[in-house]
Amino acid sequence: MLISLKNITHIYQQDKPVVALDNINLDIKKKEFIGLVGHTGSGKSTLVQLLNGLIKPTRGQVEIENVDITTGEVNLKKIRQKIGLVFQYPEHQLFEETVYEDVAFGPRNLNLAPEEIRKRVKDSLGLVEMDFSKFKDRSPFNLSGGQQRRVAIAGVLAMNPQVLILDEPSAGLDPRGRDQLINLLYHLHHELEMTIILISHRMEEIARLATRVIVMDHGKLVLNGTPAEVFAQREKLQQLALDLPQITEILYRLKKKGFNVRTDIFSISGAAREILNEIRRKNPC
Amino acid sequence: MRRVKYRYRNLDEPALKNINLSIEAGDFVAIIGSNGSGKSTLAKLLNVLLLPTEGEITVDNLNVNNEDHTWEIRQKVGMVFQNPDNQLVATMVEDDVAFGLENLGIPGSEIRTRVDRALKMVDMDGFQRSAPHKLSGGQKQRVAIAGVIAMEPDCIVLDEPTAMLDPQGRKEVMDTISFLNREKNITIIYITHFMEEASKADEVYVMHRGNIVKKGIPAKVFTDIEDLRKINLSVPVAVKLAENLREKGLSVPEVLTVDGLVDCLC
Numbered sequence: 074m075l076i077s078l079k080n081i082t083h084i085y086q087q088d089k090p091v092v093a094l095d096n097i098n099l100d101i102k103k104k105e106f107i108g109l110v111g112h113t114g115s116g117k118s119t120l121v122q123l124l125n126g127l128i129k130p131t132r133g134q135v136e137i138e139n140v141d142i143t144t145g146e147v148n149l150k151k152i153r154q155k156i157g158l159v160f161q162y163p164e165h166q167l168f169e170e171t172v173y174e175d176v177a178f179g180p181r182n183l184n185l186a187p188e189e190i191r192k193r194v195k196d197s198l199g200l201v202e203m204d205f206s207k208f209k210d211r212s213p214f215n216l217s218g219g220q221q222r223r224v225a226i227a228g229v230l231a232m233n234p235q236v237l238i239l240d241e242p243s244a245g246l247d248p249r250g251r252d253q254l255i256n257l258l259y260h261l262h263h264e265l266e267m268t269i270i271l272i273s274h275r276m277e278e279i280a281r282l283a284t285r286v287i288v289m290d291h292g293k294l295v296l297n298g299t300p301a302e303v304f305a306q307r308e309k310l311q312q313l314a315l316d317l318p319q320i321t322e323i324l325y326r327l328k329k330k331g332f333n334v335r336t337d338i339f340s341i342s343g344a345a346r347e348i349l350n351e352i353r354r355k356n357p358c
Numbered sequence: 359m360r361r362v363k364y365r366y367r368n369l370d371e372p373a374l375k376n377i378n379l380s381i382e383a384g385d386f387v388a389i390i391g392s393n394g395s396g397k398s399t400l401a402k403l404l405n406v407l408l409l410p411t412e413g414e415i416t417v418d419n420l421n422v423n424n425e426d427h428t429w430e431i432r433q434k435v436g437m438v439f440q441n442p443d444n445q446l447v448a449t450m451v452e453d454d455v456a457f458g459l460e461n462l463g464i465p466g467s468e469i470r471t472r473v474d475r476a477l478k479m480v481d482m483d484g485f486q487r488s489a490p491h492k493l494s495g496g497q498k499q500r501v502a503i504a505g506v507i508a509m510e511p512d513c514i515v516l517d518e519p520t521a522m523l524d525p526q527g528r529k530e531v532m533d534t535i536s537f538l539n540r541e542k543n544i545t546i547i548y549i550t551h552f553m554e555e556a557s558k559a560d561e562v563y564v565m566h567r568g569n570i571v572k573k574g575i576p577a578k579v580f581t582d583i584e585d586l587r588k589i590n591l592s593v594p595v596a597v598k599l600a601e602n603l604r605e606k607g608l609s610v611p612e613v614l615t616v617d618g619l620v621d622c623l624c
Contacts, residue, residue: 113495113527161522244522245393246551247590248392248591251551277595314524314525314526315524316525319594319596319616323616323619326616326620327623327624330624332624344599345599349606349608
Protein backbone atom coordinates (compact mmCIF):
# COMPACT_ATOMS: atom_id res chain seq x y z
CA MET A 74 0.00 0.00 0.00
CA LEU A 75 1.29 3.43 -0.92
CA ILE A 76 -0.26 5.32 1.97
CA SER A 77 -1.95 3.77 4.96
CA LEU A 78 -3.43 5.62 7.93
CA LYS A 79 -4.14 3.39 10.90
CA ASN A 80 -6.33 4.46 13.82
CA ILE A 81 -5.25 8.08 13.50
CA THR A 82 -6.42 10.53 16.11
CA HIS A 83 -5.04 14.04 16.24
CA ILE A 84 -5.73 16.51 19.02
CA TYR A 85 -4.62 20.13 18.93
CA GLN A 86 -3.82 21.34 22.43
CA GLN A 87 -4.84 24.95 22.80
CA ASP A 88 -6.65 26.41 25.80
CA LYS A 89 -8.85 23.36 25.49
CA PRO A 90 -8.18 20.26 23.38
CA VAL A 91 -9.69 20.15 19.89
CA VAL A 92 -10.07 16.78 18.18
CA ALA A 93 -9.04 17.48 14.58
CA LEU A 94 -8.97 13.84 13.47
CA ASP A 95 -11.00 11.15 15.12
CA ASN A 96 -9.90 7.54 14.54
CA ILE A 97 -9.18 7.66 10.82
CA ASN A 98 -8.42 4.54 8.84
CA LEU A 99 -7.59 5.07 5.20
CA ASP A 100 -5.60 3.32 2.47
CA ILE A 101 -4.51 5.08 -0.71
CA LYS A 102 -3.15 3.06 -3.62
CA LYS A 103 -0.70 4.10 -6.32
CA LYS A 104 -2.26 6.10 -9.17
CA GLU A 105 -5.42 6.93 -7.29
CA PHE A 106 -6.78 10.45 -7.64
CA ILE A 107 -8.42 11.30 -4.34
CA GLY A 108 -10.81 14.23 -4.06
CA LEU A 109 -10.89 15.32 -0.42
CA VAL A 110 -13.88 17.46 0.52
CA GLY A 111 -15.49 18.81 3.65
CA HIS A 112 -16.31 22.22 5.10
CA THR A 113 -13.68 24.43 6.69
CA GLY A 114 -12.47 22.88 9.92
CA SER A 115 -13.48 19.32 9.03
CA GLY A 116 -9.88 18.07 9.29
CA LYS A 117 -8.76 17.95 5.63
CA SER A 118 -5.66 20.10 6.02
CA THR A 119 -4.60 18.29 9.20
CA LEU A 120 -4.94 14.97 7.41
CA VAL A 121 -2.69 15.93 4.51
CA GLN A 122 -0.07 17.48 6.79
CA LEU A 123 0.26 14.09 8.49
CA LEU A 124 1.06 12.44 5.18
CA ASN A 125 4.41 14.11 4.71
CA GLY A 126 5.36 14.26 8.34
CA LEU A 127 4.71 17.95 8.95
CA ILE A 128 2.76 16.97 12.04
CA LYS A 129 2.75 13.78 14.06
CA PRO A 130 -0.56 12.23 15.05
CA THR A 131 -1.49 12.10 18.72
CA ARG A 132 -2.29 8.41 18.22
CA GLY A 133 -1.96 5.94 15.36
CA GLN A 134 0.39 5.16 12.48
CA VAL A 135 1.06 6.85 9.15
CA GLU A 136 2.62 4.31 6.80
CA ILE A 137 4.20 5.30 3.51
CA GLU A 138 5.05 2.22 1.46
CA ASN A 139 4.61 0.15 4.63
CA VAL A 140 7.06 2.22 6.68
CA ASP A 141 5.66 4.01 9.73
CA ILE A 142 6.84 7.62 9.44
CA THR A 143 5.72 8.61 12.93
CA THR A 144 8.70 6.91 14.57
CA GLY A 145 11.90 8.84 15.10
CA GLU A 146 14.08 6.80 12.72
CA VAL A 147 12.51 7.86 9.44
CA ASN A 148 14.23 10.39 7.22
CA LEU A 149 11.45 12.95 6.78
CA LYS A 150 13.38 14.76 4.07
CA LYS A 151 13.04 11.65 1.90
CA ILE A 152 9.34 11.41 2.70
CA ARG A 153 8.79 15.03 1.75
CA GLN A 154 10.57 14.50 -1.53
CA LYS A 155 8.30 11.55 -2.24
CA ILE A 156 5.13 13.35 -1.18
CA GLY A 157 4.91 16.91 -2.47
CA LEU A 158 2.52 19.28 -0.75
CA VAL A 159 1.19 22.42 -2.43
CA PHE A 160 -0.24 24.60 0.31
CA GLN A 161 -3.10 27.06 0.03
CA TYR A 162 -1.92 30.22 -1.73
CA PRO A 163 1.51 28.67 -2.40
CA GLU A 164 2.61 31.86 -4.20
CA HIS A 165 2.98 33.50 -0.80
CA GLN A 166 6.04 31.33 -0.36
CA LEU A 167 7.89 32.53 -3.45
CA PHE A 168 11.01 34.32 -2.31
CA GLU A 169 13.86 34.05 -4.84
CA GLU A 170 14.89 36.78 -7.26
CA THR A 171 14.11 34.81 -10.40
CA VAL A 172 11.59 32.22 -11.42
CA TYR A 173 14.48 29.84 -12.19
CA GLU A 174 15.96 30.13 -8.71
CA ASP A 175 12.61 29.66 -7.05
CA VAL A 176 11.83 26.44 -8.89
CA ALA A 177 15.44 25.24 -8.45
CA PHE A 178 15.36 25.73 -4.69
CA GLY A 179 14.03 22.25 -3.81
CA PRO A 180 16.20 20.27 -6.27
CA ARG A 181 19.30 22.15 -5.07
CA ASN A 182 18.65 20.87 -1.57
CA LEU A 183 18.73 17.34 -2.98
CA ASN A 184 22.37 17.90 -4.02
CA LEU A 185 21.63 17.11 -7.65
CA ALA A 186 24.05 17.82 -10.49
CA PRO A 187 23.60 21.29 -12.07
CA GLU A 188 22.44 19.89 -15.40
CA GLU A 189 19.85 17.71 -13.63
CA ILE A 190 18.61 20.76 -11.72
CA ARG A 191 18.32 22.72 -14.94
CA LYS A 192 16.44 19.88 -16.61
CA ARG A 193 14.02 19.61 -13.72
CA VAL A 194 13.36 23.35 -13.66
CA LYS A 195 12.75 23.36 -17.39
CA ASP A 196 10.51 20.30 -17.30
CA SER A 197 8.39 21.49 -14.42
CA LEU A 198 7.92 24.98 -15.87
CA GLY A 199 6.88 23.21 -19.06
CA LEU A 200 4.32 21.16 -17.17
CA VAL A 201 2.67 24.28 -15.78
CA GLU A 202 2.76 25.89 -19.24
CA MET A 203 5.27 28.61 -18.40
CA ASP A 204 7.70 29.21 -21.26
CA PHE A 205 11.19 28.52 -19.87
CA SER A 206 13.21 31.07 -21.84
CA LYS A 207 10.57 33.77 -21.43
CA PHE A 208 10.11 33.43 -17.69
CA LYS A 209 13.28 31.94 -16.17
CA ASP A 210 14.97 35.28 -15.46
CA ARG A 211 11.85 37.19 -14.49
CA SER A 212 11.16 38.13 -10.89
CA PRO A 213 8.32 35.98 -9.55
CA PHE A 214 6.92 39.07 -7.90
CA ASN A 215 6.16 40.78 -11.22
CA LEU A 216 4.00 37.93 -12.47
CA SER A 217 0.22 37.77 -12.32
CA GLY A 218 -1.36 35.88 -9.44
CA GLY A 219 -2.18 32.93 -11.70
CA GLN A 220 1.38 32.76 -13.02
CA GLN A 221 2.82 32.97 -9.51
CA ARG A 222 0.63 30.06 -8.49
CA ARG A 223 1.97 27.99 -11.40
CA VAL A 224 5.59 28.80 -10.53
CA ALA A 225 4.94 27.68 -6.95
CA ILE A 226 3.44 24.42 -8.18
CA ALA A 227 6.41 23.94 -10.55
CA GLY A 228 8.69 24.23 -7.49
CA VAL A 229 6.98 21.20 -5.94
CA LEU A 230 6.93 19.25 -9.23
CA ALA A 231 10.68 19.83 -9.61
CA MET A 232 11.17 17.49 -6.65
CA ASN A 233 9.71 14.68 -8.81
CA PRO A 234 7.29 13.58 -6.12
CA GLN A 235 5.35 10.32 -6.48
CA VAL A 236 2.40 11.78 -4.68
CA LEU A 237 1.15 15.31 -5.15
CA ILE A 238 -1.15 16.85 -2.56
CA LEU A 239 -2.83 20.16 -3.33
CA ASP A 240 -4.83 22.22 -0.84
CA GLU A 241 -7.36 24.42 -2.65
CA PRO A 242 -5.09 25.07 -5.62
CA SER A 243 -7.73 26.90 -7.66
CA ALA A 244 -8.88 29.41 -5.01
CA GLY A 245 -8.78 32.89 -6.50
CA LEU A 246 -7.91 31.78 -10.03
CA ASP A 247 -9.95 33.05 -12.97
CA PRO A 248 -11.93 30.55 -15.07
CA ARG A 249 -9.09 30.05 -17.54
CA GLY A 250 -6.57 29.59 -14.73
CA ARG A 251 -8.87 26.98 -13.22
CA ASP A 252 -9.19 25.15 -16.55
CA GLN A 253 -5.40 25.13 -16.97
CA LEU A 254 -4.99 23.72 -13.50
CA ILE A 255 -7.56 20.99 -14.16
CA ASN A 256 -5.74 20.07 -17.38
CA LEU A 257 -2.42 19.97 -15.52
CA LEU A 258 -3.75 17.65 -12.83
CA TYR A 259 -5.37 15.44 -15.46
CA HIS A 260 -2.05 15.22 -17.29
CA LEU A 261 -0.05 14.47 -14.14
CA HIS A 262 -2.45 11.72 -13.24
CA HIS A 263 -3.06 10.12 -16.63
CA GLU A 264 0.23 10.64 -18.45
CA LEU A 265 2.78 10.75 -15.63
CA GLU A 266 0.80 8.34 -13.45
CA MET A 267 1.17 10.39 -10.30
CA THR A 268 -0.96 9.73 -7.27
CA ILE A 269 -2.88 12.89 -6.48
CA ILE A 270 -4.81 14.12 -3.47
CA LEU A 271 -6.84 17.23 -4.21
CA ILE A 272 -8.57 19.27 -1.52
CA SER A 273 -11.21 21.46 -3.09
CA HIS A 274 -14.53 23.14 -2.39
CA ARG A 275 -15.30 23.01 -6.09
CA MET A 276 -17.27 19.87 -6.70
CA GLU A 277 -17.00 20.34 -10.48
CA GLU A 278 -13.24 19.84 -10.23
CA ILE A 279 -13.61 16.86 -7.95
CA ALA A 280 -16.23 15.20 -10.15
CA ARG A 281 -14.16 15.66 -13.30
CA LEU A 282 -10.84 14.48 -11.89
CA ALA A 283 -11.16 12.17 -8.92
CA THR A 284 -11.26 8.39 -9.05
CA ARG A 285 -12.35 8.38 -5.41
CA VAL A 286 -14.03 11.03 -3.27
CA ILE A 287 -13.56 11.21 0.47
CA VAL A 288 -15.83 13.45 2.54
CA MET A 289 -14.76 14.57 6.00
CA ASP A 290 -16.82 16.02 8.82
CA HIS A 291 -15.73 16.80 12.37
CA GLY A 292 -12.48 14.87 11.94
CA LYS A 293 -14.14 11.71 10.64
CA LEU A 294 -14.39 10.13 7.19
CA VAL A 295 -18.11 10.14 6.51
CA LEU A 296 -18.29 9.21 2.82
CA ASN A 297 -15.79 7.30 0.70
CA GLY A 298 -16.45 6.13 -2.85
CA THR A 299 -16.43 6.93 -6.55
CA PRO A 300 -17.73 10.37 -7.55
CA ALA A 301 -20.93 8.70 -8.75
CA GLU A 302 -21.42 6.94 -5.39
CA VAL A 303 -20.63 9.96 -3.25
CA PHE A 304 -22.63 12.50 -5.25
CA ALA A 305 -25.59 10.13 -5.14
CA GLN A 306 -25.77 10.91 -1.39
CA ARG A 307 -27.49 14.23 -1.98
CA GLU A 308 -29.28 14.53 1.38
CA LYS A 309 -26.17 13.58 3.33
CA LEU A 310 -24.08 16.17 1.47
CA GLN A 311 -26.72 18.80 2.12
CA GLN A 312 -26.66 18.02 5.83
CA LEU A 313 -22.90 18.60 5.71
CA ALA A 314 -23.49 21.95 3.95
CA LEU A 315 -21.65 20.72 0.85
CA ASP A 316 -22.65 21.33 -2.76
CA LEU A 317 -23.33 18.88 -5.50
CA PRO A 318 -21.65 19.59 -8.81
CA GLN A 319 -24.11 21.93 -10.54
CA ILE A 320 -24.56 19.54 -13.40
CA THR A 321 -25.57 16.81 -10.93
CA GLU A 322 -27.92 19.24 -9.19
CA ILE A 323 -29.69 19.94 -12.50
CA LEU A 324 -30.03 16.22 -13.29
CA TYR A 325 -31.41 15.54 -9.78
CA ARG A 326 -34.01 18.28 -10.04
CA LEU A 327 -35.12 17.00 -13.43
CA LYS A 328 -35.37 13.49 -12.06
CA LYS A 329 -37.53 14.75 -9.20
CA LYS A 330 -39.85 16.29 -11.76
CA GLY A 331 -40.34 13.00 -13.52
CA PHE A 332 -37.46 12.89 -15.99
CA ASN A 333 -35.96 9.44 -16.30
CA VAL A 334 -32.32 10.57 -16.32
CA ARG A 335 -29.13 9.24 -14.78
CA THR A 336 -27.57 11.50 -12.16
CA ASP A 337 -24.02 10.17 -12.30
CA ILE A 338 -22.93 12.16 -15.34
CA PHE A 339 -20.44 14.96 -14.74
CA SER A 340 -19.72 16.43 -18.16
CA ILE A 341 -21.88 19.09 -19.75
CA SER A 342 -22.13 17.37 -23.10
CA GLY A 343 -22.91 14.02 -21.45
CA ALA A 344 -25.68 15.60 -19.38
CA ALA A 345 -27.07 17.37 -22.44
CA ARG A 346 -27.21 14.07 -24.33
CA GLU A 347 -28.97 12.37 -21.43
CA ILE A 348 -31.57 15.14 -21.13
CA LEU A 349 -32.15 15.23 -24.87
CA ASN A 350 -32.67 11.46 -25.10
CA GLU A 351 -35.23 11.63 -22.34
CA ILE A 352 -37.09 14.54 -23.93
CA ARG A 353 -37.19 12.64 -27.24
CA ARG A 354 -38.43 9.52 -25.46
CA LYS A 355 -41.23 11.57 -23.93
CA ASN A 356 -42.21 13.38 -27.12
CA PRO A 357 -41.35 11.10 -30.01
CA CYS A 358 -41.76 13.14 -33.17
CA MET B 359 -15.17 57.56 -13.35
CA ARG B 360 -14.27 59.57 -16.43
CA ARG B 361 -11.38 58.54 -18.68
CA VAL B 362 -9.59 57.00 -15.74
CA LYS B 363 -6.12 55.62 -16.24
CA TYR B 364 -3.91 54.01 -13.62
CA ARG B 365 -0.32 52.95 -14.04
CA TYR B 366 1.74 51.20 -11.35
CA ARG B 367 5.16 52.78 -10.99
CA ASN B 368 7.28 49.82 -12.10
CA LEU B 369 5.09 48.58 -14.95
CA ASP B 370 4.90 49.84 -18.54
CA GLU B 371 1.39 48.77 -19.33
CA PRO B 372 -1.25 50.71 -17.40
CA ALA B 373 -3.41 48.55 -15.13
CA LEU B 374 -6.40 50.67 -16.12
CA LYS B 375 -6.44 52.33 -19.52
CA ASN B 376 -9.62 54.25 -20.07
CA ILE B 377 -12.38 53.56 -17.59
CA ASN B 378 -15.71 55.33 -17.84
CA LEU B 379 -18.50 54.25 -15.58
CA SER B 380 -21.24 55.58 -13.39
CA ILE B 381 -22.83 53.60 -10.64
CA GLU B 382 -26.04 54.84 -9.02
CA ALA B 383 -26.96 54.66 -5.34
CA GLY B 384 -28.61 51.32 -4.57
CA ASP B 385 -27.12 49.44 -7.53
CA PHE B 386 -25.70 45.94 -7.20
CA VAL B 387 -22.87 45.74 -9.71
CA ALA B 388 -20.68 42.68 -10.28
CA ILE B 389 -17.26 43.04 -11.88
CA ILE B 390 -15.74 40.03 -13.61
CA GLY B 391 -12.49 39.69 -15.52
CA SER B 392 -9.45 37.45 -15.68
CA ASN B 393 -6.54 37.74 -13.23
CA GLY B 394 -4.66 40.92 -14.10
CA SER B 395 -7.56 42.59 -15.92
CA GLY B 396 -7.61 45.53 -13.49
CA LYS B 397 -10.53 44.67 -11.22
CA SER B 398 -8.71 45.08 -7.92
CA THR B 399 -7.03 48.29 -9.07
CA LEU B 400 -10.42 49.70 -9.91
CA ALA B 401 -11.71 48.71 -6.47
CA LYS B 402 -8.82 50.44 -4.73
CA LEU B 403 -9.44 53.67 -6.66
CA LEU B 404 -12.99 53.77 -5.37
CA ASN B 405 -11.99 54.40 -1.78
CA VAL B 406 -8.80 56.31 -2.37
CA LEU B 407 -6.34 53.53 -1.60
CA LEU B 408 -4.92 54.55 -4.99
CA LEU B 409 -5.25 57.83 -6.91
CA PRO B 410 -5.82 57.86 -10.67
CA THR B 411 -2.82 58.60 -12.90
CA GLU B 412 -5.19 60.41 -15.26
CA GLY B 413 -8.90 61.11 -15.39
CA GLU B 414 -11.49 62.00 -12.81
CA ILE B 415 -13.23 60.00 -10.10
CA THR B 416 -16.03 61.40 -7.99
CA VAL B 417 -17.84 59.64 -5.18
CA ASP B 418 -21.10 61.36 -4.29
CA ASN B 419 -19.75 64.43 -6.12
CA LEU B 420 -16.55 64.47 -4.05
CA ASN B 421 -13.39 64.39 -6.15
CA VAL B 422 -10.89 61.78 -4.94
CA ASN B 423 -7.96 64.02 -5.85
CA ASN B 424 -8.96 66.53 -3.20
CA GLU B 425 -7.20 65.37 -0.02
CA ASP B 426 -9.79 67.08 2.15
CA HIS B 427 -12.31 64.53 0.91
CA THR B 428 -10.27 61.38 1.50
CA TRP B 429 -11.71 60.40 4.86
CA GLU B 430 -15.25 61.32 3.94
CA ILE B 431 -15.00 59.11 0.83
CA ARG B 432 -13.53 56.20 2.81
CA GLN B 433 -16.43 56.48 5.22
CA LYS B 434 -18.87 56.36 2.31
CA VAL B 435 -17.15 53.48 0.51
CA GLY B 436 -16.19 50.47 2.63
CA MET B 437 -13.88 47.72 1.41
CA VAL B 438 -13.89 43.97 2.05
CA PHE B 439 -11.01 41.85 0.76
CA GLN B 440 -10.40 38.22 -0.12
CA ASN B 441 -8.67 36.93 2.96
CA PRO B 442 -10.65 37.44 6.18
CA ASP B 443 -7.59 36.59 8.29
CA ASN B 444 -5.80 39.68 7.03
CA GLN B 445 -8.69 41.94 7.96
CA LEU B 446 -9.46 40.91 11.50
CA VAL B 447 -7.12 42.46 14.04
CA ALA B 448 -8.69 42.24 17.49
CA THR B 449 -9.01 39.29 19.85
CA MET B 450 -12.75 39.73 20.24
CA VAL B 451 -15.38 40.09 17.51
CA GLU B 452 -16.95 43.23 18.97
CA ASP B 453 -13.58 44.99 19.24
CA ASP B 454 -12.92 44.18 15.64
CA VAL B 455 -16.21 45.62 14.47
CA ALA B 456 -15.64 48.70 16.67
CA PHE B 457 -12.10 49.28 15.40
CA GLY B 458 -12.93 51.79 12.68
CA LEU B 459 -15.43 53.64 14.87
CA GLU B 460 -12.93 54.13 17.67
CA ASN B 461 -10.58 55.70 15.15
CA LEU B 462 -13.32 58.16 14.23
CA GLY B 463 -13.67 59.23 17.87
CA ILE B 464 -17.31 58.17 18.16
CA PRO B 465 -18.66 58.06 21.75
CA GLY B 466 -18.77 54.69 23.51
CA SER B 467 -22.54 54.32 23.77
CA GLU B 468 -22.96 55.05 20.07
CA ILE B 469 -20.23 52.51 19.27
CA ARG B 470 -22.07 49.85 21.29
CA THR B 471 -25.31 50.50 19.37
CA ARG B 472 -23.62 50.46 15.99
CA VAL B 473 -21.59 47.31 16.67
CA ASP B 474 -24.64 45.37 17.83
CA ARG B 475 -26.71 46.60 14.91
CA ALA B 476 -23.98 45.71 12.39
CA LEU B 477 -23.54 42.19 13.81
CA LYS B 478 -27.30 41.69 13.63
CA MET B 479 -27.31 42.72 9.97
CA VAL B 480 -24.73 40.07 9.05
CA ASP B 481 -26.51 37.50 11.21
CA MET B 482 -23.67 37.30 13.74
CA ASP B 483 -25.56 38.62 16.76
CA GLY B 484 -24.44 36.71 19.87
CA PHE B 485 -20.84 36.40 18.70
CA GLN B 486 -19.82 39.75 20.25
CA ARG B 487 -17.37 38.19 22.67
CA SER B 488 -16.12 35.34 20.48
CA ALA B 489 -12.54 35.09 19.28
CA PRO B 490 -12.33 35.77 15.52
CA HIS B 491 -9.78 32.99 14.91
CA LYS B 492 -12.27 30.41 16.15
CA LEU B 493 -14.91 31.35 13.60
CA SER B 494 -15.48 29.65 10.25
CA GLY B 495 -14.38 31.40 7.06
CA GLY B 496 -17.90 32.57 6.27
CA GLN B 497 -18.36 33.89 9.81
CA LYS B 498 -15.04 35.74 9.69
CA GLN B 499 -15.92 37.36 6.40
CA ARG B 500 -19.30 38.43 7.80
CA VAL B 501 -17.52 39.99 10.80
CA ALA B 502 -15.29 41.86 8.34
CA ILE B 503 -18.43 43.08 6.57
CA ALA B 504 -19.93 44.11 9.93
CA GLY B 505 -16.83 46.21 10.59
CA VAL B 506 -17.53 48.03 7.34
CA ILE B 507 -21.28 48.37 7.99
CA ALA B 508 -20.63 49.88 11.42
CA MET B 509 -19.08 52.84 9.59
CA GLU B 510 -22.50 53.33 7.93
CA PRO B 511 -21.19 53.45 4.38
CA ASP B 512 -23.38 54.15 1.34
CA CYS B 513 -21.45 51.63 -0.70
CA ILE B 514 -19.44 48.46 -0.06
CA VAL B 515 -16.79 47.22 -2.47
CA LEU B 516 -16.01 43.51 -2.07
CA ASP B 517 -12.95 42.08 -3.81
CA GLU B 518 -13.44 38.32 -4.18
CA PRO B 519 -14.83 37.94 -0.67
CA THR B 520 -15.76 34.28 -1.18
CA ALA B 521 -12.58 33.00 -2.88
CA MET B 522 -11.35 31.29 0.29
CA LEU B 523 -14.68 30.06 1.60
CA ASP B 524 -16.40 26.70 1.50
CA PRO B 525 -19.85 26.40 -0.17
CA GLN B 526 -21.67 27.17 3.08
CA GLY B 527 -19.50 30.25 3.70
CA ARG B 528 -20.02 31.46 0.15
CA LYS B 529 -23.77 31.18 0.54
CA GLU B 530 -23.73 33.04 3.87
CA VAL B 531 -21.76 35.93 2.39
CA MET B 532 -23.94 36.11 -0.74
CA ASP B 533 -27.13 36.13 1.36
CA THR B 534 -25.69 38.90 3.53
CA ILE B 535 -24.79 40.99 0.49
CA SER B 536 -28.24 40.56 -1.06
CA PHE B 537 -29.87 41.55 2.22
CA LEU B 538 -27.74 44.69 2.57
CA ASN B 539 -28.52 45.72 -0.98
CA ARG B 540 -32.25 44.92 -1.04
CA GLU B 541 -33.25 45.77 2.53
CA LYS B 542 -30.73 48.43 3.54
CA ASN B 543 -30.27 49.97 0.09
CA ILE B 544 -26.48 49.82 0.31
CA THR B 545 -24.76 50.06 -3.07
CA ILE B 546 -22.73 46.92 -3.77
CA ILE B 547 -19.73 46.58 -6.06
CA TYR B 548 -18.84 42.92 -6.11
CA ILE B 549 -15.71 41.50 -7.73
CA THR B 550 -15.78 37.77 -8.31
CA HIS B 551 -14.53 34.82 -10.36
CA PHE B 552 -17.71 32.90 -9.60
CA MET B 553 -20.00 33.45 -12.56
CA GLU B 554 -22.94 32.07 -10.58
CA GLU B 555 -22.44 34.86 -8.02
CA ALA B 556 -22.12 37.54 -10.69
CA SER B 557 -25.39 36.40 -12.21
CA LYS B 558 -27.19 37.58 -9.03
CA ALA B 559 -26.20 41.24 -9.60
CA ASP B 560 -28.39 43.85 -11.31
CA GLU B 561 -25.60 44.67 -13.70
CA VAL B 562 -22.33 42.96 -14.71
CA TYR B 563 -19.20 44.78 -15.89
CA VAL B 564 -16.64 42.73 -17.77
CA MET B 565 -13.03 43.88 -17.58
CA HIS B 566 -10.21 42.92 -19.91
CA ARG B 567 -6.69 44.36 -19.98
CA GLY B 568 -7.52 47.54 -18.16
CA ASN B 569 -10.78 48.37 -19.90
CA ILE B 570 -14.45 47.67 -19.39
CA VAL B 571 -15.27 45.70 -22.51
CA LYS B 572 -18.88 44.87 -21.79
CA LYS B 573 -21.65 45.74 -19.40
CA GLY B 574 -25.29 44.84 -19.02
CA ILE B 575 -27.80 42.78 -17.12
CA PRO B 576 -26.49 39.26 -16.36
CA ALA B 577 -28.93 37.62 -18.78
CA LYS B 578 -27.40 39.69 -21.57
CA VAL B 579 -23.72 39.50 -20.62
CA PHE B 580 -23.74 35.75 -20.08
CA THR B 581 -25.34 34.95 -23.42
CA ASP B 582 -22.25 36.04 -25.35
CA ILE B 583 -20.45 32.86 -24.44
CA GLU B 584 -17.83 33.05 -27.17
CA ASP B 585 -16.91 36.65 -26.32
CA LEU B 586 -16.37 35.71 -22.70
CA ARG B 587 -14.30 32.67 -23.58
CA LYS B 588 -12.01 34.78 -25.73
CA ILE B 589 -11.05 36.82 -22.68
CA ASN B 590 -10.50 33.78 -20.44
CA LEU B 591 -13.85 33.97 -18.71
CA SER B 592 -16.60 31.49 -18.40
CA VAL B 593 -20.36 31.37 -17.97
CA PRO B 594 -22.54 29.71 -15.32
CA VAL B 595 -22.95 25.94 -15.73
CA ALA B 596 -26.69 26.33 -16.45
CA VAL B 597 -25.86 28.65 -19.37
CA LYS B 598 -23.32 26.16 -20.73
CA LEU B 599 -25.76 23.28 -20.52
CA ALA B 600 -28.50 25.33 -22.20
CA GLU B 601 -26.09 26.21 -25.01
CA ASN B 602 -25.14 22.55 -25.42
CA LEU B 603 -28.80 21.52 -25.62
CA ARG B 604 -29.41 24.19 -28.26
CA GLU B 605 -26.47 22.92 -30.29
CA LYS B 606 -28.04 19.48 -30.18
CA GLY B 607 -31.22 20.89 -31.66
CA LEU B 608 -33.43 21.53 -28.63
CA SER B 609 -35.09 24.91 -28.39
CA VAL B 610 -34.19 26.32 -24.97
CA PRO B 611 -34.80 29.95 -23.94
CA GLU B 612 -31.99 32.01 -22.46
CA VAL B 613 -31.52 31.02 -18.83
CA LEU B 614 -29.00 31.95 -16.14
CA THR B 615 -29.57 29.71 -13.19
CA VAL B 616 -30.12 26.06 -12.32
CA ASP B 617 -33.71 26.90 -11.28
CA GLY B 618 -34.37 28.72 -14.54
CA LEU B 619 -33.09 25.85 -16.66
CA VAL B 620 -34.98 23.17 -14.75
CA ASP B 621 -38.20 25.19 -14.97
CA CYS B 622 -38.01 25.68 -18.70
CA LEU B 623 -37.19 22.04 -19.39
CA CYS B 624 -40.17 20.80 -17.39
